[in-house]
Each structure stands twice: as structure tokens, then as C-alpha cells.
Amino acid sequence: MRSLGIVVGALLVAVTAAPAAAQDAAAMRREIEQLRQQLQGLTERLQRLETQPVPQMATPPPAQPGPLAQSPANPQTQMSPPSATELLRPRQPFGLYQQRGSGQLLFDMGIAGDFVGSFTQHNVQKANGGTFTGRENRFFPREVELSLFGQIDPFARGEMRIETGEEAPGGEMNVTLAEATITLLTLPYGTQAKLGQMRNRFGWSNAIHEHDLPWIDRPDVYRVFLGEEGLKEKGVEGTWVPDFLPFYAQVLGGVFNGDNETAFGRGLLTHPLATGRVVTFFDLTDTQAVQVGASVANGETAERLRSTLLGFDLKYKFRPEGWLHPLLTLGSEGIYSIRRTERGVDLDGDGSPDLFQKQTRNSFGWYGWGELQPWRRWAFGVRYDSTQYPDAPGYQWAVEPYVTFYPSEFLRFRLGYKHTDRSHPFDVAGNGGSARLVDELLFQATFILGAHPAHAF
């Protein structure tokens, strides 16, 4: 056994040391060859210049942008034979931050503030049955988020978001860690890994933060199947983008704790939540494109029962030639839930269950959405939601027209009306209120301060 260990040790040393040494030598040779060719090229060019009249562009007007040949920032144009010290100096990517000025942050920072409010009926408020459960007829900060993001080093990118918001009327607002991730950017074969706490790439809209959603509220299907915040987990996601297909495709697999109490809740890596997603994209024309995705999440509930979610998503955009914004956006997402549940059976009629039977409960929910943006600053949209309940009988549907006004790229106001119709009375507060029929006037104000990364399609 000991000899086996020695052999393995020697193998490891050989695997790491031999290629590394060979690569170092090869890299050095390449670099010396490159420098030699640069020097030769410059010498030839200098000789040519000396024998030719001075070109006009070599002397641009004073105090104006000039050719790089005059700039000290370009080492190639002031070439002299490199010294041994210069050859040994770390080069890109290790010299990356030397370009930055003093006093500059080496990462980006931004703040997003998202304020929402609602007006609704008194009985809905009493039952806590509105869109913003427990905060009906209030205006409040739903999500104020500080984001820090940037390159950790040449091999990885980091993102951290901390947020606060009102969760109960008048209650203290706790600052929580919304996301903290490391993305490994230099893995081979078109792969990438992201680890930490993150909004899962399940479906299209789940990964989007509240303030970036195209609606005031997250679609009902997500809130009913995954809770108000959607699916947000701690674990690892890996992606693969093949380069041999004629169209874009991304394959994703993930392993997470399974902390989401609404759909899973076991919270252990020994019984993890596994996720998967395939997404693809097609440019139909220069002005039209469509994205299609399918997702799966499989884990255990806190009661140690299996729970599986299957999702689909579809998004279409029409952006006329030269427009700064899409004219028409259409989208839909759906989730099919297959959940094992326990049902209590009252055998003796005393009102309390005597026997618990396991059963499989299947339920489905979806939404469809369309938005028209005829002007840069104004958008008009409507969303239709229809959702069964994953662990109880009944369903609800809702329709929500809205209008959005963008004074600028960094400020947005939205006004919407939402009508919800539930098949059963709804009373979260348990105080006799009723929220079977809900009519709400919803409004939203969102700002972005500082850096904010662009969003894909």
C-alpha cells in the first residue's frame, strides 16, 4: 500500500511538474521569438521611414489626438532589446491592474432601490391576501440592494449583493446577504463554474432581481411554487456552452443545499437539491429573436419527501432596425410540480388524523406576458397568471395590465392594476378575512445609483 502511495505521489509530481516546466520553456521561447520579430519589424519600418518622406498623419495638429507612435503608452513603438529583468517581469494577465490609476477601486459598485405600494380592499388586507402579503395598503422599500462586483483575479469573477427591505409593517429591516458568488472563468472545454449563494438559473425570470423584473411583482407561479423570493440557494452551478452547434445553447447543472422551504427544505448536501437547465436562442431575423429554455429541480422537502419541478420558458423580442428598445416583447414560463405529500386520514371521526398516507400531488402553473414599447420612455404591458396550488386543492388566476415610464435609464416608475380570482377563500392571517377576489392598484419606483451590469436578452 505504501509503495502504491509513492507511485501515486511520483505520478502527481510528474503530471504537474513536467508539463509545467515544458510549458514555461515553450512560453519563454515563444516570447523571445515574438520580441525578436517585433524588433526586426520595427527596424525594417524605421529604415523605410528614414528613406521616405514623412507621412502627413505622422504630425497631427497640435493638442489633438495623435498617432500611437508618439505615445509612451505603447511599448512596441519604443522598442529596445529587452533586458533580462524585463523578460522576467510578470506579463498579462498578471500585469492587468498596472493600467489602473491610483485611488481607483478594482471593482464596480452600485445601489438599486426598489419601492412598491398597493391599494386594495379591506377584507384582502385583513386576510393578508394581497400580492405583497402582510403589507397591503402600504408603500414600502421592497428591496434596497448594494452590489459589488468585478474581477477577483485573472481567473475568477466575484459578485456580492447585500439587501434590506420591509418584510412586515413597521418592523425592523434586516440587512441580509442576497447573493455572494465566485465564477471561475478559465475552465476548459467551454465550461464555467459558479459557487456561493445565488438566484438559481431555473427558468428565465427566477435569476432576475426584483428591481430588474419587467413587472411590479414576480409571477404568481413562482410565488406559489417557490415562495415570494423565488428560488435562491447555496451551492454550485456548472455550465457548458458547446462551440460546434450552429446556434447558441447552454447546458447547466447544479447542486444545492435545498433550503427553499416552499418547494424543498431538506437543507442538506447529503440529500441535495439538484438543478438542470438547457437554454437555446435563435436570431429569426436581424430584428427578431427567440429564446427557449427547459429547467428541472429535484430535491426533498423538510418532511423528507421527494419534490420535483419541471419548467419551460419562452421569450420573443421584436426590435425594429435602429431602435434603442424593443417594440414588442412576448414571454411565457410554466412550472409543473410533482410533489410527494402526506395526507392525514381521520378513521374514527374525532376530527384528528389517525393515519398519514403518502400521495403524489401534481400541479401546474404558468403565465403569459406581452409588452409594447412604442416610445423610448413608455412601455405598456399585460400579464396573465394561472396557477394551481402545489400542496392543496384549488387554483388562482390573475390579470395585470401595467404602464412603465422611464425618465432615464436609471430611473423607472410603474403603475399597474391586478385582479386575482381564487377558487377558494384565502386567509393567511387566519382571522376570518377573505381574499378570494382581489383587486389591487400597484405602483413601483426604482432607481439605480452607480454601476449596474447589463442584462442579456
Next chain:
Amino acid sequence: MIKRIGVLVVLLAVAVAAVSPLPVQAARKLRVVATIPDLKSLAEAVGGDLIEVEGLTRGIQNFHEAEVKPSMMLKLRRADALIENGLELDAWADVAVLGANNPNIVRGAAGRIEISRGIQLLEVPSTRVDRSMGDVHPLGNPHFSLDPGLAPAITQNIVDGLGRLAPENRAAFQRNRDAFLVQLDKEMERWTKLMEPVKGRKVVVFHPVYIYFLTRFGLVQAGALEDRPGIPPSPQHLVNLMRQMKDDGVKVILVEPWNDVKLANRVAEEVGGKALVMASAVGAVKGADNYIAAIDYNVTTLVNALR
């Protein structure tokens, strides 16, 4: 135990492979992606038939607000090099690169070529800036590629970048660049002669896209339709601008094809002038199919209008 050691060895091998840069095959052409068409055209001039170039955007787009589409990510997935403008004009490229899973072009990699290096920038804010000033660029105006006098610097950065990836072709890239600059020099001489009679004339722009171009040929940017960059103009600003244009005798407004051409035309009519739809990039207007053609279009259009 042996199985676990086997797994360990495999993981180690994967880790070693992960931190090792994948060498570019010398035999095949370099696959190059450029964020904007001007850089695509200049890269084609430098790379010749030694590279294949694809663009992420088209000339008629506003590059500040280009939408990141997965089809961009597919191009980037296969790329050996990404040529970007920098100065936040194409900051969205980071999002596209993130979705491409290609270590060759991540920030800091040899294949990431930012061509603003060494450029003497204009409109660099000398005081504190914030978003109340609109879409300001704290590092300076990023639209320098429209200045033909900066083409030598830009193409040198491209030669340097491509030369890093294919040292064996560096001399060829340099030769291509030199040949292109000889051609550009001839055109530059002609453009300078054409512009000589209108030197010192004032024009108004819609968005500050042309400051490098105008400065190069000695013209003056007298104002902008946008009150602040990226923010639609207020009526009061337009009234003030039109008064100023009448007082100064400014008759020409330069506008990009993606901007509000109707508004530019209305303002021009009010002052008895003309709005010129310019080649704000290669491919922005018909006939501006490559870098020299785009500059030529702008020079000719401007001279004809100002005469």
C-alpha cells in the same frame, strides 16, 4: 482507496488543464470578434486573410445600448480574440463574454484587445461627474474610432494584440497595417484638402459622437441637441440652442441614423439649415461599407453641406 486516488488524479489533471492556456493552432486562421464595426473593418485591414473577423453589432445601432444576445455569446465562444473599444462604449461586452465560457477572451487574457490604449482622449472630465450630467463617460469621449488620424494608433494596438496570439504572423500583420496606412495617408491628404475651405466652421451635433473627427479637420462643435448625453432634449434647451445657432449662423446638424432624425430635421428647418445623417460607424449608412469609405462619406457629406 485506489478508486479515490484515481478520482483525485483525474481532478488534479482537470485543474492543471484549467489553469493552462490553450495554445492557438498555428495552422488555422485566428478567429477574431470586434465589438463595433469600425474595429471589425480595421481588424480586417490588419489581419488580411490570416484572420476571420466577426462583429457583435451593426453600424446602425447605438453602441451604448446594444442588447446582449446569446448569438453574440456563440461568436465569442469560438473566438481567439475580442477587440473592444473600451471607455465604457461597449461595456456590455463583459456580459456577453460571461455567457460565452471562453477563457481566451476574459479580462486579462491575451486574447482581450482593448484599442483605447495609448489614445489621447478628448472631453475627459476635469471635475467631479455624476449621472445628473447624463450618460457621461468619466474616462473621456469613447467615439475616437471615427478620427482617421487615430487609425495608426488603433491598428498598432490590433497588431500588438494579434501578434501576442500569433507571433509567427506578427510581421505579416505589420505589413498589412503599413499598407493600409499608406492608403489611408493618400485619402487623408485628399480629405484635408477638401476640408480646408470649411476649416473653423461651426456645426451642431445630436449626440457627441464626432468630436474627434471635427477636431482633426479643424471644425468646431458649437452645441448639441441633447441637453446632456443620452438624455432627450428639453423644449427649453432646444429653444436656446436654436437661438444660439441663429446668432452664430450655424446651419448644419450632424445626426446618427439611430437617433431622432425627425427632431434634428425640425430643428434644422427652424434655423434654415440642414440635418446631415452621418456615418456614425462603418455600415451606418449606405456606401460606408468599410473604414475608409465611412470617413470618406462623412467628409464628403460635410463639405458639400458647408460649401
